[in-house]
Amino acid sequence: MSGSDESDHVANDNSTPLTADDIRKPDPSFASNGSVQYAIKQGNKLTIAHKYSASDDMWIVFDYHGANRLYGFSQWRLAANTGEQVDPDMGRASSLLQNAVTDWIGPYIVKADKDADVPSQHFTGGAHAFNGADKGSATARTVSYSIRADGVELADGQVTASERITIQVVNHVQGYNTKVEDGSGREILKETVTYEVVGGRVQVHTEIEALEDITIYRYYGLQTVNQAWSDKVAYYAKDKIVSVNPGKLYSDSGKLSANPNVDQYVLTSDDSKPIRHHLLVWLDRKYGIGTMEHVAAHRPASFTYEYGKTYFLQIVDTAPVLAKGKTFSWRGGYHFFSRKGSS
Numbered sequence: 234m235s236g237s238d239e240s241d242h243v244a245n246d247n248s249t250p251l252t253a254d255d256i257r258k259p260d261p262s263f264a265s266n267g268s269v270q271y272a273i274k275q276g277n278k279l280t281i282a283h284k285y286s287a288s289d290d291m292w293i294v295f296d297y298h299g300a301n302r303l304y305g306f307s308q309w310r311l312a313a314n315t316g317e318q319v320d321p322d323m324g325r326a327s328s329l330l331q332n333a334v335t336d337w338i339g340p341y342i343v344k345a346d347k348d349a350d351v352p353s354q355h356f357t358g359g360a361h362a363f364n365g366a367d368k369g370s371a372t373a374r375t376v377s378y379s380i381r382a383d384g385v386e387l388a389d390g391q392v393t394a395s396e397r398i399t400i401q402v403v404n405h406v407q408g409y410n411t412k413v414e415d416g417s418g419r420e421i422l423k424e425t426v427t428y429e430v431v432g433g434r435v436q437v438h439t440e441i442e443a444l445e446d447i448t449i450y451r452y453y454g455l456q457t458v459n460q461a462w463s464d465k466v467a468y469y470a471k472d473k474i475v476s477v478n479p480g481k482l483y484s485d486s487g488k489l490s491a492n493p494n495v496d497q498y499v500l501t502s503d504d505s506k507p508i509r510h511h512l513l514v515w516l517d518r519k520y521g522i523g524t525m526e527h528v529a530a531h532r533p534a535s536f537t538y539e540y541g542k543t544y545f546l547q548i549v550d551t552a553p554v555l556a557k558g559k560t561f562s563w564r565g566g567y568h569f570f571s572r573k574g575s576s
Contacts (some may be wrong), residue, residue, distance in 0.1 A: 265396040286571040299360035303418035331461040336360040339453035346446040347549035370416030398430040436566040443555040451546040461498035470494040495534035516565035
């Protein structure tokens with residue numbers, strides 16, 4: 234991850250502006266509207282289907298992935314369906330919309346306080362291996378995961394109808410000063426990520442527990458890989474658009490001192506196809522470290538790098554200490570939906 238987290242110049246592109254209609258944020262209770270989704274677990278692979286457009290269902294796939302083989306988002310696929318309801322046939326052909334590529338729940342720049350510091354403050358966890366990127370031994374591992382459909386453990390190999398799928402993943406993460414090249418580095422924090430999937434909306438709750446005294450220097454938490462949604466990015470403060478920007482250039486939501494209430498961004502594909510893909514990402518700015526108490530006022534709440542990722546920023550510059558047994562937490566999520574394109 235290279236580049237600046239802030240910019241004095243943001244190129245806004247309002248030639249085809251998004252509107253408040255592009256926001257489809259779930260209500261605070263994240264209640265189901267009663268619509269059915271279908272899921273099938275085949276070994277470690279979990280596929281969840283919802284009605285996505287007039288012509289397709291979307292299949293959200295969870296599995297082990299990335300350099301650390303953590304359990305989480307793996308793929309998004311489209312399966313033809315011109316009916317009004319989602320199709321329970323999970324064995325039919327589908328096409329790949331996008332692979333997860335890299336981490337969607339972010340890594341850490343974190344150190345163990347009882348160990349000596351080191352010059353290279355690399356990310357650990359997420360999809361970041363020993364070299365700080367995607368090479369070398371793992372710096373994190375999934376300890377366990379569970380999958381429930383409306384509160385009941387999901388059986389393997391059978392298509393199940395439900396309103397809500399809950400996936401809970403427990404990961405252990407090494408520090409940049411405890412990782413070891415052979416993979417035997419000491420794990421210093423426990424990360425519990427809970428996904429609740431309801432009809433294309435994925436609410437995420439993450440709890441970060443210190444296994445010993447630690448200091449966190451940088452943490453994003455909620456982020457996206459934008460390949461299928463790379464045309465535009467719009468930053469929102471509730472239902473107000475802060476700016477609309479080209480998706481393939483650096484942009485941000487402005488300094489927190491100027492735009493303190495940014496809590497969402499919307500990514501879109503271009504408008505030249507029959508379907509325009511949308512991805513809404515939101516962070517609860519009144520909960521846990523989502524309040525951005527650990528972010529300096531000159532930093533943005535959210536930003537996009539030209540290499541095709543968008544982030545929320547939850548810890549930077551402030552280096553909070555988390556004592557053994559204490560926790561940080563945040564909640565937010567993703568909404569995958571479509572609108573008609575221009576063709």
